[in-house]
Amino acid sequence: xxxxxxxxxxxxxxxxxxxxxxxxxxxxxxxxxxxxxxxxxxxxxxxxxxxxxxxxxxxxxxxxxxxxxxxxxxxxxxxxxxxx
Amino acid sequence: xxxxxxxxxxxxxxxxxxxxxxxxxxxxxxxxxxxxxxxxxxxxxxxxxxxxxxxxxxxxxxxxxxxxxxxxxxxxxxxxxxxxxxxxxxxxxxxxxxxxxxxxxxxxxxxxxxxxxxxxxxxxxxxxxxxxxxxxxxxxxxxxxxxxxxxxxxxxxxxxxxxxxxxxxxxxxxxxxxxxxxxxxxxxxxxxxxxxxxxxxxxxxxxxxxxxxxxxxxxxxxxxxxxxxxxxxxxxxxxxxxxxxxxxxxxxxxxxxxxxxxxxxxxxxxxxxxxxxxxxxxxxxxxxxxxxxxxxxxxxxxxxxxxxxxxxxxxxxxxxxxxxxxxxxxxxxxxxxxxxxxxxxxxxxxxxxxxxxxxxxxxxxxxxxxxxxxxxxxxxxxxxxxxxxxxxxxxxxxxxxxxxxxxxxxxxxxxxxxxxxxxxxxxxxxxxxxxxxxxxxxxxxxxxxxxxxxxxxxxxxxxxxxxxxxxxxxxxxxxxxxxxxxxxxxxxxxxxxxxxxxxxxxxxxxxxxxxxxxxxxxxxxxxxxxxxxxxxxxxxxxxxxxxxxxxx
Numbered sequence: 001x002x003x004x005x006x007x008x009x010x011x012x013x014x015x016x017x018x019x020x021x022x023x024x025x026x027x028x029x030x031x032x033x034x035x036x037x038x039x040x041x042x043x044x045x046x047x048x049x050x051x052x053x054x055x056x057x058x059x060x061x062x063x064x065x066x067x068x069x070x071x072x073x074x075x076x077x078x079x080x081x082x083x084x
Numbered sequence: 085x086x087x088x089x090x091x092x093x094x095x096x097x098x099x100x101x102x103x104x105x106x107x108x109x110x111x112x113x114x115x116x117x118x119x120x121x122x123x124x125x126x127x128x129x130x131x132x133x134x135x136x137x138x139x140x141x142x143x144x145x146x147x148x149x150x151x152x153x154x155x156x157x158x159x160x161x162x163x164x165x166x167x168x169x170x171x172x173x174x175x176x177x178x179x180x181x182x183x184x185x186x187x188x189x190x191x192x193x194x195x196x197x198x199x200x201x202x203x204x205x206x207x208x209x210x211x212x213x214x215x216x217x218x219x220x221x222x223x224x225x226x227x228x229x230x231x232x233x234x235x236x237x238x239x240x241x242x243x244x245x246x247x248x249x250x251x252x253x254x255x256x257x258x259x260x261x262x263x264x265x266x267x268x269x270x271x272x273x274x275x276x277x278x279x280x281x282x283x284x285x286x287x288x289x290x291x292x293x294x295x296x297x298x299x300x301x302x303x304x305x306x307x308x309x310x311x312x313x314x315x316x317x318x319x320x321x322x323x324x325x326x327x328x329x330x331x332x333x334x335x336x337x338x339x340x341x342x343x344x345x346x347x348x349x350x351x352x353x354x355x356x357x358x359x360x361x362x363x364x365x366x367x368x369x370x371x372x373x374x375x376x377x378x379x380x381x382x383x384x385x386x387x388x389x390x391x392x393x394x395x396x397x398x399x400x401x402x403x404x405x406x407x408x409x410x411x412x413x414x415x416x417x418x419x420x421x422x423x424x425x426x427x428x429x430x431x432x433x434x435x436x437x438x439x440x441x442x443x444x445x446x447x448x449x450x451x452x453x454x455x456x457x458x459x460x461x462x463x464x465x466x467x468x469x470x471x472x473x474x475x476x477x478x479x480x481x482x483x484x485x486x487x488x489x490x491x492x493x494x495x496x497x498x499x500x501x502x503x504x505x506x507x508x509x510x511x512x513x514x515x516x517x518x519x520x521x522x523x524x525x526x527x528x529x530x531x532x533x534x535x536x537x538x539x540x541x542x543x544x545x546x547x548x549x550x551x552x553x554x555x556x557x558x559x560x561x562x563x564x565x566x567x568x569x570x571x572x573x574x575x576x577x578x579x580x581x582x583x584x585x586x587x588x589x590x591x592x593x594x595x596x597x598x599x600x601x602x603x604x605x606x607x608x609x610x611x612x613x614x615x616x617x618x619x620x621x622x623x624x625x626x627x628x629x630x631x632x633x634x635x636x
Contacts, residue, residue, distance in 0.1 A: 016501070018497070019486075037497065038497030040314065041314070042316055042501075042562050043501075045259065045562075046562050049560065052556070052557040053555070053557050
């Protein structure tokens with residue numbers, strides 16, 4: 001799980017162009033959206049692509065996405081549960 | 085020029101949509117028939133036009149030429165006359181010709197090259213004006229045409245708008261998860277996204293009543309605004325669109341009592357329709373019959389404002405408006421007066437709106453009530469207060485712009501996500517406004533008018549390269565959103581709270597059009613401060629040269 005969280009942070013930084021941010025700067029349990037990382041609705045769509053591209057995990061709809069997108073930790077938990 | 089009263093009348097009109105030519109399109113709308121069908125090639129429902137190929141021209145050009153031929157045939161107006169201007173509205177022109185190899189950019193993927201090819205066919209006396217303002221382009225074309233006709237340089241404008249569907253476009257909207265699995269259902273509680281369509285339309289605008297179509301319909305007002313909220317998501321308050329509607333109605337000197345109906349953009353995405361319901365209610369037009377035509381012909385991008393305005397013109401003449409195909413009942417925050425069936429109208433005057441990526445909104449007022457336009461205010465002057473050119477650099481752009489940005493000590497996380505053109509403009513506008521700022525200017529009185537040659541080709545290549553990889557997860561919305569030149573202006577609107585006009589022109593070289601248009605906005609009392617100029621970025625080379633004008 002720890003390793004997955006670390007890897008996920010690296011993917012987020014790379015794919016969402018979070019320059020100046022290191023994995024250590026991202027608190028795995030802090031809210032993903034909001035002030036901290038300045039993420040928005042386009043980033044949410046990009047995170048759906050990250051889940052599919054690196055983990056083969058699909059998010060069916062945005063209603064499902066909300067609890068999954070709480071934090072890096074909830075993303076990692078969702079991947080663990082759903083990856084084939 | 086104290087009392088300068090210029091009436092702008094509608095002349096000949098023509099269109100082709102997925103339902104056929106103008107007569108067939110209108111008949112189908114009257115009968116509540118949709119032209120949207122599943123297209124296996126795109127993997128989605130679309131409204132595809134039946135385009136007659138013309139030798140030596142692309143599909144996009146053939147679409148526009150057919151419409152121009154229709155309106156110009158037998159007209160007393162010819163593009164070869166010095167007092168006639170061609171205004172072209174398109175979001176992507178010949179983008180279907182683009183390859184992911186950036187060393188191999190075909191000349192015709194430059195929108196202006198294609199525009200000149202079209203203009204040359206008619207021996208146009210003037211260089212055409214090209215507007216590429218995302219999904220408001222068509223309505224924006226009416227606003228620009230109106231401004232230029234009021235200046236008196238031209239007596240007639242021929243507007244033509246169109247976009248040809250291709251994978252570049254469909255894949256991008258799919259990446260935004262904004263495509264409905266069914267034909268779209270504007271405003272309906274069950275709506276789940278838009279359907280793309282393909283169309284072209286042309287309209288003659290004339291200041292000469294003799295050449296107008298009867299009964300007279302006037303373009304009585306028009307305005308462009310920006311949400312200054314987000315580059316892809318509509319405003320959550322509807323304020324931007326409300327400003328466009330109210331400015332257009334103010335120019336026409338009409339109140340909500342005078343308006344017979346509203347034809348909205350009505351794309352059928354959850355947030356667009358929600359936003360529009362707020363804006364229309366805020367403008368106190370929520371008791372007026374309202375419709376969206378997207379359920380018949382889809383979202384036809386650069387054509388939408390033109391072909392839907394033509395439908396409005398016919399609806400005014402008919403005294404009733406088409407139903408909103410796919411609508412049964414709504415869940416939008418404010419309930420608009422929508423119906424799947426034809427609705428009668430009490431006043432022969434309407435508001436047509438559009439909203440698009442980059443946070444832009446536009447509204448026009450079309451009036452059949454035999455009124456006259458109000459005299460234009462022209463006693464204001466515009467003053468150059470600051471000027472800035474992004475310097476050349478020995479460094480590669482990425483390094484150069486990063487060090488420039490870092491020198492501001494700015495912690496805006498969004499910067500690194502922007503397209504290179506947007507980054508260049510961002511830094512240039514920071515420097516420009518450091519010379520003189522916008523603090524004292526009310527947000528709705530701030531405007532931005534830009535022009536360039538390549539539109540968003542640099543960002544287009546990024547999107548095309550992703551498409552060329554044929555990834556199972558599809559295209560990147562973060563890349564696609566920048567494939568509209570005006571999104572760079574939209575970024576500035578967010579950053580500097582610019583809620584007034586935001587117009588993006590495409591030209592071969594800087595003719596001074598953006599500056600002229602910017603100064604015109606101040607002189608006609610549409611804005612108090614305008615950032616304007618040339619904003620070009622392609623393949624690591626830039627030319628960003630901007631000015632700030634204010635009212636004296």
